[in-house]
Amino acid sequence: MRNSAVQGRTIVLIICLSLSTVFCKAQDGGNKNLLVVLQSIEQAFNVRFSYAVDDIANVTLLYEPQPSLEASLDYLSKNIPFTFNKIDDRYITVVKNTSEFLCGRILAADTGLPLENATIVSNLTSFGTLSNEDGTFFIPKALLNEELLIRFVGYQPWQIAVSDLNINCEAILVPAEVSTLQTVFIKNFLVKGLSKNMDGSFGINTSEFGLLPGQVENDILFVTQALPGIQSVNETISNINVRGGTHDENLILWNDIKSYQSGHFFGLISAFNPDITQDVKVHKNGTPIRYGDGISSVIAMKSRDELSEGFHGGAGLNLINGSAFAYLPVSEKAAIQVSGRSSFNALWESPVYQTYSEKVFQDTEISNTDPAESGLKIAAEEDFSFYDVSTRFLWDINDKDKFRVNFLAMNNTLTFNETILDTERSKNSELDLKSILGGLSWERAWSDTFSTRVLTYLTTYYLRALNRDLLTTQEVFQENDVLETGIKLDGNLELSDNFTASGGYQFVETGITNEQEVNLPRFVDFKKNVLRTHAAFAGLTYTSNDNNTTLNGGVRFNYFTKFDKLLIEPRIALHQKLVGGLSLEAQGEFKSQATTQRIDFDSDFLGVEKRRWVLADEENIPIVTSRQASLGLLFEKNGWLLNAEGFYKEVEGISSGNQGFQNQFQYLRSSGSYLANGAEFVVNKEENNYSIWLSYAYLNNTYEFNSFQPTSFPHNLDVTHTATFAGSLIFDRLKVASGINYHSGKPYTIPLTEDAIISDGINETIAYGNPNEERLTDYYRVDLSAEYNWEISENVDAKINLAVLNVLDTRNTLNIRYVITENTDGESSINEVRTTSLGLSPNFSLQLLF
Known part of the structure; x- marks a missing residue:
């Protein structure tokens, strides 16, 4: 069934691509080369023109x-x-005469390439012309007091006064189509x-990114944690918490493909x-209707999508991995992008690698080898590596059509070896984590106002572990496949200067397999589920003539075929400029x-x-649903930025199994909800060479599980206070940044002070007090980073980065849980297990760009 569905979608894509070639053949009958025009006049009126071929060969015009x-x-x-x-x-000479004409040269702002056959028309008269092969056009001096409108498919309509032209044919840069761009409200946020965009979202441009404290490279998911309301309670980018949500509540997209x-x-x-x-x-809210999933956030990453002239690339090295990337032109209309990274700890384990290993392998099977428990001398070592490689093929078929191929592969491999020194008996345990993402897309601009995009994609996820017990013959095999x-x-349709309509359709088939197999005692558990979802969406964007009002609204319809269930999800985002640099923002969504x-x-x-x-x-396991609303004020003036926002978020259908309970609810399965509300505040002062900011977030996050006692208690991610004070400074080619990160401790549960161990004669369990009644100690971390850009030659630049995470080597407690242990006399006791933060972690990187 799945194969037939995939084949059907492939056939649809092939038909769409085939149809595009038909439309590519349609040409505007008024666009003529001057040479063709002269030949037609010769035939019509029995005359002959005398001219220099080189003068007229590349001249085009609108002619009837x-x-x-x-x-x-x-x-x-x-x-x-x-x-x-x-x-x-009979005979007529043709002589080039620029004395009575002004000229300009039209170039694409995103690629720098000339735009051939762009239309240039006067706003007052019927005059119209076309740009030549090199983008050049000519305007009679008689039109000196008129305005010109330049149009080219895929680019913004651009106005210019004839009086701004001259006889030197200076360049006119025309930006890409406005419908593909996000209107930016705050150009530099922090x-x-x-x-900060008009729709309430945040934008990150890595090609012109500044510097954040602790950053050695522009790690995308590290950068997102600088935004208010986003943090990671355990210092990882695989556990990003947005407004109190778990990591799986984030929709992460790479070139529109879910990862x-x-x-x-x-x-x-x-x-x-x-x-x-x-x-x-x-x-974080007011999400565009084209996105499903991600009830807490959408993080949409896009690779460079413009064609440019010439080869360029780079290679770099830090204390964890090496990397390289390249842009390879295939022709004027096609190019290939490639990139790759790989760890090199097999050659050298740097101090950073050792610090990272200590952090990530805490409280795992890797670090829980305790020789004292068995009375044996046991040696353990791990071998870990990772890599990723990506390839993109960019093909601008013509001025209207773009074709893209995307491929990304990621891999993490861990081998854990344990050896009994006295007998030299050893066993290996293994862990593999890998993903593959691939997609084909076709974009077409049918006209200046209407465009479409088709994407078909495949994404996989593979997690496999084989745990061999050193002291027994037991083997545990686990696998999770997606x-x-x-x-x-x-589709996007520009209805007028003020209104743009958007809409579309999405079909997704998701299959997930979970398998667990134990050889002793024999146990096998295999589950495979498939879910097909159809979604249709439509929306409208309004922008006032003075750009003071921007309103995005729409609705998404999700239909789950397996359950015959339809969910309707309205979305809205309003940005209203008030007075004196003050603006109002309101957002809401169902997801x-x-x-x-x-x-x-835990094992x-x-x-x-x-x-x-x-x-x-x-x-x-129910479908998780959310409702969220937020209201905020923004002020920007004279280098000052203030942003205050309050939010209300209600999530229903969560499962206790995905919340990471480590208390009395750890092995219970129930559905519930959580309610998160709070406020976020940012104040930022920016000048030409420095930026200083203070951000603060307040969160109140509470669970509701009707089958638990008590039914209501603090969320595992109820971090009440979060604050950052940081700044960056630029000295010519040198950038320096430092900052202090603080958040209050997350909640946890402690055992009862008396009779904390309960035994049924076979098993022993811990009796806990009220859930999440205690709090970890407050978290503090000071980070520092520096970057220097060095121009080695005209074509080669070097970028040198130094970053230090946790400069003061503060050992913050990230988690506390409790386990029952038994001593050599057979007596049981409760042991506290603590997980701590990264220690002092300096890193260094060198990147060559050419």
Whole structure:
């Protein structure tokens, strides 16, 4: 069934691509080469032109046949810089004459390439012309007091006064189509490259990014944590918490393809190479209707999508991995992008690698080897590696059509070896985590106002672990697989200068497999679920003439075929400029998602990557739904920025299995909800060479599980106070940034002070007090970073970065849980297990750009 569905979608894509070639053949009948025009006049009126071929070969114009020879020559003389002299009744000379004409040269702002056959028309008269092969056009000086409108498919309509032209044909840069761009409200939010958009989202541009404290490279998911309301309670980018939500509540997209894996090194490094990831949009609320899933946030990453001239690339090295990327032109209309990263700890384990290893392998099967328990001398070592590689093929078929191929592969491999020194008996345990993302897309601009995009994609996720017990013959095999295919159709129609309509359709088929097998005692558990979802969406964007009001609204319809269930999801985002640099923002959304992550046991997958993806079944695991609203004020003036926002977020259908309980609810399965509300505040002062900011977030996050006692208690991610005070400074080619991060402790549960161990004669369990009644100690971390850009030669630059995480080596407690242990006398006691933060972690990187 799945194969037939995939084949059907492939056939649809092939038909769409075939149809595009038909439309590509349609040409505007008025666009003519001057040489062709002269030949047609010769045939019509039995005359002959004498001219220099080089002068007219590349000249194009808007031309329709005229009733007489005189009318034809008069039309040509007024529209192109040539003089037509009649020698006699049959022969006419054509001489280039620029003295009575002004000129310009139209170039694409995003690529710098000339725009051939762009239309240039006067706003007052019927005059019109076309740009030549090199983008050049000519305007008679008689039109000196008029305005010109330049149009080219895929680019913004651009106005210019004839009086701004001259005889030197200076360049006119025309930006890409406005419908493909996000209107930016705040150009630099905290640092250069961070922006606040009119729809309430945040933008990240890595090609012109500034510097954040502790940053050695533009790690995408690390950068998102600088935004208010986003943090990671355990210091990883594979556990990003947005307004009190769990990590699986984030929809992470790479070139519009969903990724089920987000990190390398089990969460300490982003799995997405920043070298070819140019633009990122982060939506916390008011999410565009084209996005499903991600009830807490959408993080949409896009690679560089413009063609440019010549080869360019780079290679770099830091104390964890090496990387390289390249842009390879294939022709004027096609290019290939490639990039790759790989760890090198097999050659050298740097101090940073050792610090990261200590952090990530805490409280796992890797570090819980205790020789004292068995009375044996045991040696243990791990062998870990990761890599990612991506390839993109860019083909601008013509001025209207763009074709893209995307491919990304990610891999993490861990081997854990234990050896009894006395007997030299050893066993290996293994863990593999890998993902593959692939997609084909076709964009077409049918006209200046209407465009469409088709994407078909495949994404996989593969998590496998084999845990061999050293002291017994027991082996535990676990596997979690995700296979998702889909097709997305998007359309945008510019109704007027104020209104733009958008809509589309999305089909997704998701299959998830979970398997667990134990050889002793024999146990096998295999579950495979498939869910197909159809979604249709439509929306409208309004922008006032003075750009003071921007309103995005729409609705998304999600239909889950397996459950015969329809969910209607309205979305809205309003931005209203008030007075004196003050603006109002209001956002709201309904969202849902059918994929979540579950934690069965802390020892799953060697305890390193213990979360597994599962699908909703509407019995034990419901579809998760959310409702969210927010209201905020923004003020920007004279380098000052203030942003205050309050929010209300209600999430229903969560499963206790994906919340990571480590108390009396750890092995109970129930559905519930949580309610998060709070406020976020940012104040930022920016000048030409420095930026200083203070951000603060307040959160009140509470669970509601009707089958638990008590039914209501603090959320595991109820971090009440979060604050950052940071700044960056630029000295010519040197950038320096430092900052202090603080948040209050997250809640946890402690055992009862008396009779804390309960025994039924076979098993022993811990009796806990009220859930999440205690709080970890407050978290503090000071970070520092520096960057220097060095121009080695005209074509080669070097970028040197130094970063130090946790400069003061503060050992923050990230988690506390309790386990029952038994001593050599057979007496049981409760042991406290603490997980601590990264220690002092300096890192260094060198990157060459050419």
